[in-house]
Amino acid sequence: MPNSHHSATLIIGPSWVGDMVMAQSLFKVLKQQSPERAIDVLAPAWSLPLLERMPEVRNAICQPVGHGKLALGVRYQLAKSLRKTAYQQALVLPNSLKSALIPFWANIPQRRGYVGELRYFLLNQARKLDKNELTRTVDRFVALALPENAPLPEPLPIPALQISPAAVQRALNSFGLQQDKPILALCPGAEYGPAKCWPPEHFAKVAQHQLEQGWQIWLFGSEKDRATAETINQLTGGSCQNLCGKTSLAQAIDLLSIAHSVISNDSGLMHVAAALNRPLVALYGSSDPGFTPPLSENAHILSLDLDCSPCFKRQCPLGHLACLSDILPQDVSRLI
Template sequence: MKILVRTPNWIGDSCISLGFLRSLEESTAGELFLLAARRVAPLFKGFGKIVEFSGRKELFQRSLSLRKTGFDLCFVLPPSLSSAISASLACSGERIGPAGEPGRRFFLTRALKFDPHKKRHLLIEYLDLLRAGGFTPDFRLPALRFEDRETEWARDFLVKKGVDPSKTVAIAPFAAYGSAKEWGIERYLELAGKLLDKGLKVIVMGGSSDRARSAPFEGLRGCLNLVGKLSLRESAALVRHMLLLVGNDSGATHLAACAGTKVIAIFGSTSPRWTGPLGEGHRVIYKALPCSPCFKRECPLGTRECMKSIRVDEVLEAVLEAVGS
C-alpha cells in the first residue's frame, strides 16, 4: 500500500501531526509519502519520503507529478480547499480529511466533521482520520527524530556560547498567527529579568520575521538572543537541552514539547483542550475568561485581557517550581 499525507502548514500543527504519523507507521507496513510546505518540511525528517513545495502553484504541480506513484490512500490534514484539491490531483484512491472549508467535500472521498468548538485535542481528531481509513491506531505522543550529528552540533554550540543548559531557560515571546496569541514582549522582558536575578540564564527563540522585535532582549546581561539565527531543526536540537521553555500557543512551544523539553504554555485566545502540549511535565496557564477562546488573530475587543490577566509572578513561580529552584 502506498499512502500520501498532506501535512499541516503551521509549525505547531505540524508538530502535533507527528503523533499521527507515528501512529500511522505502527498501523501499516505501507510506503509513506509526505507532501509538505517547505517551511515545515524539516520537521518530518525520518518519516517517509518528503515532497516539498512553496506556494499554491508549486503545490498543484507537485501533486500532479505524484499521481503516477499510484497512491491507494491519502490523508489530508489541513482544512483548506487547496489542500483537498491537491490531494485529488495526487491520489486517485481514497482521500480522507476534515470537512474544513466549503467545497472540500467534492475533492475528498470521506470528509469528517471536526469539533467546531475545538474542545477535542487536534491529535485525537487526526487519529479519527486513521480510523476512517480502516486502521486501529494506538495513541502516540508527537516526537521529533534527531540524528546524532544534530545532538553533537547543539552541544558544541552551547559550549562555544558559554551556555550551561542545566541553568538555562528558553523563552519564545512571539506567535506567527497573530498578536492575540502573544502574552506580550514587555512581560517576557520582565520575566527574563527576574529569571536572571534568580541565577538562571535565558535564551530567546523565534523566527526571522521577529528579529527586529526581539531587540530589547539584547540589553539583558546573561540573556542570549537567538531569534532568527537558527533553522527549525537547529532550534529543536538546541531547546531539547534546556531546562524548559516558556511560550505562547505557538510553533516554538510545540517544537520544544515534541523535542522532549518541558514547556510552560501561556494560552489566551486559543484553547489548551484543542492544542495544548502533550506529554508529562508540561504546564498550561490559562484563565478561561468569558471571551476566551475566540481563536482570532487579533483581539476582537482590543484589550487582550485573556493574556494581560496572567501575571509575570505567576509564570515565574511556575518556572521556579518546574526547575526546582
C-alpha cells in the same frame, strides 16, 4: 488490510508549525496499525526539518506552491509525477479545495479528508467533522486514520521529535553557545498576532529571576519576533542570547532540545518544545488550550479563562489584553 506491507500513504500536510508537529500523532497511529506502511508527506519547504526528525516519515515531498496560491499547472505536474509511487491512500489534513487536487490528479484510490471547501468530488471518503466530538486538532488528524466514528486510541501517541547529538553540537558551535549553565528558553512571539503574546516586560522579569539563579537565557523566534526579544534582552541588561531570526528552524529545534525549561506563548515553537518533552510553561490568552494544547506530560498550561477568552482575535478587541498581562511573572517562575 490487504497488502498492507506494500501500501503507501500520502499525507497532505498542514501549513503551520504547530499543526505539523501534532500531525506526528497521526503518523504514529498509522504505523501502529501497519508497521510496514510507508508514509510520505507533501509539505511546505519550511517544514522539512520537522519531518526529518519524525522517524515515521519515509519521504517529505516539497510542496512547490506557496500557501494561498492556486498554480494549477504546477500542482498537476507534481500529481502526475506522484502516480508512479502507487499510493493506496491519501489523507488530506488542510480543509482547502486546492489541497485535495493533488491526490485526485495522482489517481490515488482512497482520498480521505473532512468536507471543506466544495471538495466532495475530489475526496471519495469525505467526512463530516463533528467539532464537539473531536474537540482538539490532534483528534481530528488521528481520526482520519481510523474507520468513521471509531473511538480514538487510548492513550493517543504524542509527538516525539528525534534529535541527533551531532546536530545539537553543530548548532551550539554556530552561535558560540555553551551548556555550562542551565538554559531557560523563551519563545516570546506568535505567528498569529499580539493577542497571543505575553508582555515582554513579564518575560524579562522571569528571565531576570533565572539569571540571578545562575541560569542563561536563550530567546527563540522568527525575524518578526526579533524586536520583542530585543526589548526583553534590554530589560535584562543585555544578558540574554537573542537568537530570533538568526537560527534556521532546524537549529531552533536542536537547541530547544537541550533547554532545561521553556516558556512560550501558544505558538509553533511551543508545540516543538512539547514534542521534545522539555519542561514547558505554555501561556494562553486569545486562543484555547482545549483546542491546541501542548501534547506533553511535561507541560504546564497557564490560562486565566476570562469571560472574554478565547476570542481568537489577532488584537485584543477590548484593548487591555488582561488574559495575558494578568498572568504574573511570579506565577510562571514558580513552575520553572
